[in-house]
Every structure is written in structure tokens, then in C-alpha cells.
Amino acid sequence: xxxxxxxxxxxxxxxxxxxxxxxxxxxxxxxxxxxxxxxxxxxxxxxxxxxxxxxxxxxxxxxxxxxxxxxxxxxxxxxxxxxxxxxxxxxxxxxxxxxxxxxxxxxxxxxxxxxxxxxxxxxxxxxxxxxxxxxxxxxxxxxxxxxxxxxxxxxxxxxxxxxxxxxxxxxxxxxxxxxxxxxxxxxxx
Numbered sequence: 001x002x003x004x005x006x007x008x009x010x011x012x013x014x015x016x017x018x019x020x021x022x023x024x025x026x027x028x029x030x031x032x033x034x035x036x037x038x039x040x041x042x043x044x045x046x047x048x049x050x051x052x053x054x055x056x057x058x059x060x061x062x063x064x065x066x067x068x069x070x071x072x073x074x075x076x077x078x079x080x081x082x083x084x085x086x087x088x089x090x091x092x093x094x095x096x097x098x099x100x101x102x103x104x105x106x107x108x109x110x111x112x113x114x115x116x117x118x119x120x121x122x123x124x125x126x127x128x129x130x131x132x133x134x135x136x137x138x139x140x141x142x143x144x145x146x147x148x149x150x151x152x153x154x155x156x157x158x159x160x161x162x163x164x165x166x167x168x169x170x171x172x173x174x175x176x177x178x179x180x181x182x183x184x185x186x187x188x189x
Contacts, residue, residue, distance in 0.1 A: 002061040010053050018046045094154045096146075102153075103145050106166065110173045120178070145169060 021042040025031060033041070114120055152162055 006054060006057045006061060009057060010050050013053055014046060014050050017049060018042055021045050094150070094157075096150065099146055099150045099153060102149065102166075103142060106170055107173065110170055110177065114174065114178060118178075 022038060025033075025038045025042060031038070149162070149165070152165070156162060
């Protein structure tokens with residue numbers, strides 16, 4: 001949608017621009033170029049103008065896709081100026097399994113704290129709900145946590161916001177699966 005809008009605005013802004021450029025080139029008395037050369041120069045200036053307008057509108061509308069230049073190294077050439085520095089920041093790709101292991105570690109941490117420190121087992125609650133329904137609800141909870149954490153970690157990495165959310169999930173899971181706690185109010189039932 002934005003790309004079409006940008007194309008429309010560029011077309012509006014440069015519609016009469018070619019004729020103006022050509023007229024100003026032809027009015028220059030010191031210009032000794034041929035007619036074809038003048039038209040080619042006007043075309044080049046028009047294209048540069050279109051690119052500038054397109055780039056500025058793409059930044060405004062957020063459709064600017066910058067690609068990082070790729071450097072191909074020749075093994076025969078030992079030029080240290082072309083090599084990336086050792087401390088260069090390289091963005092690590094986040095895999096789906098990494099997020100799954102993170103969530104399993106969170107659940108294991110909550111379970112270990114509840115079992116070894118509080119000396120209480122995991123309480124799934126819901127004595128009137130069958131085990132299969134509980135399992136389905138736990139799978140839905142896990143997939144919801146994956147849905148929340150995967151794009152956050154993929155976009156921002158493990159920054160302070162992600163760690164605050166992880167700690168919040170740990171506390172929430174502990175209160176959810178603790179026998180004497182409630183999610184909304186603390187203390188004994």
C-alpha cells in the first residue's frame with residue numbers, strides 16, 4: 001500500500017520536471033551539447049530526483065529496506081583493511097529451539113524451586129478437570145509463551161525488557177502452579 005502511495009507521490013512530484021530541466025539546459029548559452037545528449041542529461045537528473053524523493057518517502061513510511069553490503073574475501077589477498085574487526089557486533093540469529101529450551105528452563109526452575117526449596121510438589125489444581133484437558137491447557141500456555149517470546153528475542157535479543165518479562169513469567173508460573181498461592185491474591189486460601 002505504501003509503495004503504491006510512494007510511487008504515486010513521486011510521479012506527481014516529477015511529472016513536469018523533465019520538461020523544466022530540458023528547458024533550463026537548452027537556455028544555457030555556454031552549453032554545446034547535442035539534442036540527444038541534453039535529453040539524456042535531463043533523464044539522468046530526473047532519475048536522480050526520483051531516487052531522492054523515493055528514498056526520503058521510504059524512510060518516512062518505513063518501507064526503506066537497507067541491505068548490508070557483503071564483502072567477498074579472496075584467500076590469496078591478505079589485505080587486513082578489508083577484514084571485519086574482531087570486536088565487530090554480529091547479530092546472532094535466534095532459533096526456535098533456543099526459545100523452547102528457555103521456556104523449559106523456566107518451567108524447570110519453577111518446579112525445582114517449588115519441590116526442593118518449598119518442599120511442595122507441582123499442583124495442577126482443577127480436581128474436577130481431566131488430565132488430558134490440563135495437558136491441552138498447558139500446551140496452549142506454552143505455545144502462548146512461545147508466541148510472545150520468539151519475536152521479542154528475535155528482534156531485540158536478550159535485553160532488559162526480555163529479562164523482566166522472563167522473571168515475570170517465572171513468578172506467574174510459580175503462583176499458578178503453587179498449591180497455597182493464587183494468581184491474583186497471595187497468602188493461604
